[in-house]
Amino acid sequence: MAYVELRDVTKLFGTVRAVDKLNLSIEKGECFSFLGPSGCGKTTTLRMVAGFEDLDGGEIEVGGKLMSSKAKNFYVPPEHRGFGMVFQAFAVWPHMTVYDNVAFPLKIKKLSRSEIEERTKQALANTNLTKQAQLYPNDLSGGEKQRIALARALSINPGLLLLDEPLSNLDPHLREEMRFEIKDLQRKYDFSIIFVTHDQSEAMALSNRIMVMKDGRTMQIDTPLNIYAHPKNQFVFSFIGLSNFIKVKLDGGRAVIESAPEAGALAAEIPAEFAGAPKATLACRPSDVQFVPEGEGVRGVIDRMAYLGETVDYMVKVGTQEIRVEKSRREPRLEVGHACSISIPRVVWYE
Ligand SMILES: Nc1ncnc2c1ncn2[C@@H]1O[C@H](COP(=O)(O)OP(=O)(O)O)[C@@H](O)[C@H]1O
Ligand SMILES: [Mg+2]
Known part of the structure; x- marks a missing residue:
């Protein structure tokens, strides 16, 4: 059996179904990442796993032990679940040294x-905080503060570490560095x-697997x-990277753009x-659209263009359809207002 199991987990806030019959195994x-737009139920699901929220349906099991069950009216309180947790805000105690911040949960455990x-020294060493042990959090950078929170979560040797947007308050450079550090820690401690x-x-x-969520589902x-190469639906496609959705009419084995059938057929085999x-x-994806010689593909007009450093971003208009195209800055440049022809060898078909 998997280490973490959620079965039909449901949470209501009044009439809002914040989480709706979620099933997953870790x-x-x-x-394992929960990925989705703000308000889709990620935090609520995590809080149910942590034990901060009860369930309106379903059950949660971790390490073969029942943690929450609506039907059995059973809950293990958060402090008895033994999970490590780090949240978005740097939840460190300003009046304690770095060392005491990390040792605190262990003292509570007597x-x-x-x-x-x-254990405190080990956790500090693993998060590169040994030198800062006797400093106070306010003397440290945002990244170091977030590492204290990580060290504290790790000191209890959790089987499961729950991280709720722990990097989103860090600047982009630190964020990337912390990604590697979390991966590294996972190898050292072997937690989920x-x-x-x-x-x-x-x-x-970061993830071995990702759950993409929308509206609690x-x-x-x-x-x-x-997730990137075979998105199950348009929502997943659009959430992962840049995307074009092109409305086509299917006519005699040809796919033509709905608002401009006369512009030519997309060389796409109809599944x-x-x-x-x-x-x-x-x-x-915009990077999958190719410019081809006149007479091939679909005819359009360059409507907008922007330099993005390494790449050039074009908007091609075909009828009322806008198609975003991304090209390397090394390729020949096309000017706004000029005609062009495009072909898209790789497409995913949706109804
Ligand atoms: N304590 C609460 N009371 C009422 N509604 C809540 C509460 N917590 C979350 N919600 C609602 O539940 C939904 C999911 O929220 P949340 O789990 O915080 O989403 P996410 O973490 O994905 O941004 C949202 O519609 C949110 O407004
Ligand atoms: Mg959230």
């Missing part, structure tokens, strides 16, 4: 002095992680690669399941 040692010392984020690149970089649970369909939506 393996021992796995980093461990022996020597064990408290050993639930990582909550609204940032797709963060989820991609699961949209897809998969590896980062599959069997769309054989008899009158129309479809084709999704693609």
Whole structure:
């Protein structure tokens, strides 16, 4: 059995279904992310796993032990679950030294002095805070403060670490550094992680698997690669990276743009399941659109252009359809107002 199991987990706030019949399993040692827009139920789900919220339906099991069950009216309080937790705000105690911040949960647990010392030193070493042990949090940078929170969560040797947007208050450079550090810590301690984020690149970089959520429901649970390459629906496609959705009419084995059928056919093979369909939506990444010689592909006009450093971002208009195209700055440049032809070899078909 998996290490963490959520079965039909549901949470209502008044009439809002914050979490709606969620099912998932997380393996021992796995980093599993909840990814989705603000308000989709990530924090609520995490808080139910932590034991800060009761359930309006379903049950949660961790390490083969029941933690919460609506049907059995059973709850293990958070302090008895033994999970490590780090939240978005730097939750450190300003009046305690770094060392005491990390040792505090161990003192509460009434461990022996020597064990408290050993575990605290280990957690400080693993989060690169040994040198700062006798400083106070206010003497430290944001990244160091967040590392204190991590060290404190780790000192109790949790089987499960719950992280709720722990990097979103850090500047971009530190954020990337902390990603590597979290991965590193996971290798050292071998715990499972639930990582909550609204940032797709963060989820991609850290996770073994990702659950994409919308309105309290699961949209897809998969590896980062599959989430990117085989998004199950348009929501997942649009949430992971840049996207174009092109409305097409299917006519005599050809896919033409709905608002400009005369502009030419997209060289896309119509999949069997769309054989008899009158129309479809084709999704693609801007980097997958190619400019082709006149006479091939679909004719359009360059409507807008922006330099983004390494890449050039074009908006091509075909009828009323706008198609975003991303090209390397090394490719020949096209000017606004000029005609162009595009082809899209790789598309995902949606109804
Ligand atoms: N304590 C609460 N009382 C009422 N509504 C809440 C409460 N906490 C969360 N919600 C609502 O539940 C939904 C999910 O919220 P949340 O889990 O915080 O989303 P996320 O973490 O994905 O941004 C939102 O619609 C939010 O407004
Ligand atoms: Mg949240």
